[in-house]
Amino acid sequence: MAGKSSKKWAGKWALVTGASAGIGLALAEELAAGGVHLVLTARRIDRLQKMAADLSAKHRVEVEAFAADLVRPEAPAEILGFTTRKGIEVELLVNNAGFGAFGYIHEIPESRMLEMIQVNCSAVVQLTRLYVPAMVERRHGDVLIVASIAGFQAVPFNSVYAATKAFDLIFAEGIAEELREFGVRVCALCPGSTTTEFQEVAQQPDRVFRSAETAEKVASVGLAGLAQGKSCVISGTKNRLMLEGERLAPRRFIAKMAAKMMRPTES
Ligand SMILES: NC(=O)c1ccc[n+]([C@@H]2O[C@H](COP(=O)([O-])OP(=O)(O)OC[C@H]3O[C@@H](n4cnc5c(N)ncnc54)[C@H](OP(=O)(O)O)[C@@H]3O)[C@@H](O)[C@H]2O)c1
Incomplete structure (x- = not known):
């Protein structure tokens, strides 16, 4: 049920990156x-x-907005500066902002790929490193990191994106174990195709998004997984079964199948 898990953080503060659209917007609404x-x-x-x-009028919560471009390495510290100036103690950090770029590795501009690594990986590490010390100090706090089912395997024509999501997944699962003894919980949310602005931004083909989930469903699964203390949660039964089946197959075969599905077509 929407909003049920989020009550765990009622009266506390959550910081959501990439809140202007898609999964981030749905996470913000549910919270x-x-x-x-x-x-x-x-x-x-x-x-x-x-x-x-809208959210403060509808749900009687305090909501602050802060513009930041996570391509800039200074942005995470500026976000911390903003919450510190406001006297806000962040109980839940949601690292959600991210984007993809579809195509052949030799055709995607290098700058776009490096920006992707900055937003999808470096900014996630930076924000986590900035907010976790206070959580460790007070012996409670939560971190949700939006990875992807793309992080479990190679995804040709989305290779850099899949690699950034593998980074997010492995980073989240690692620090989940490191921080457990300090009362800080970390969960990687792994959605499959989800109806958001992602497809348009990444210029990805429609066929990949035929059985997409809604952002609201994905947000709900992520918050429930985190509230239950899971270090990784996959949204969607079909996605879970697919990943389970893939574990038995040779990695090269999985990459070949993915290439077949993702290969750019004429027109
Ligand atoms: N949609 C899917 O199929 C899917 C599947 C698996 C995982 N995911 C992951 O889910 C997360 C959210 O994506 P989405 O599907 O909700 O896509 P989306 O609708 O395009 O939303 C992406 C969000 O990230 C923000 N963002 C992008 N670049 C940014 C930058 N340089 N600085 C700061 N914020 C930036 C965007 O805000 P502004 O443009 O306003 O900055 C927007 O709020 C991503 O990490 C993505 O990898 C998505």
Whole structure:
């Protein structure tokens, strides 16, 4: 049920990156519905400000909006500076912002790939490193990291993206064990295809998104998994079964199958 897990953080503050669209927006809505105060960040401040007004009016929670471009390595420290100035203690950090780029490795601009690594990986490490010390100190806090089912295998024509999501997944599962003894919980949320702006941003073909889940469903699964203390949660039964089946197959075969599905077509 939407909003049920989010009540765990009622009256506390959550920071959501990539809150202006898709899964981040759905996470913010579910958290607000559960009575959680929010810091929303992304580049499109107009969207964040509208969300802040709507969510605070509808759910009587405090909502702050802060514009930050996570391509800039300084952005995570600026976000921390903002919450510190406001006297906000972040109980739940949601590292959600991210994007993909579809195509052949030799055709995607190098700058786009390096920006992807910065937003999808470096910023996740930076924000986690900035917010976790206070959580360790007070012996409680939670971190949700939005990875992907793409992080479990090679995904040709999405190779850099899949590698960034493998990074997110392995990073989350590692620190989940490191931080457990300090009362800090970490969970990797692994969605499959989800109906958001992702496809348009990545310029990815429609066929990959035929059986996409809704962002609301994915957000709900992520928050429930984190609330239950899981270090990894996969959204969607079909996605879980697919990954389970793939574990038995040779890795090269899986990559070949993925290439067949993803290969760019004419027109
Ligand atoms: N949709 C899927 O099929 C799918 C599947 C698995 C995993 N995921 C993961 O889910 C997460 C959310 O993606 P989504 O599907 O919700 O896509 P989306 O609708 O395109 O939303 C992406 C969010 O990230 C923000 N963002 C992108 N670049 C940014 C930057 N340079 N600085 C700050 N914020 C930035 C965007 O905000 P601004 O543009 O306003 O900055 C937006 O709020 C990503 O980590 C993605 O890898 C998505």
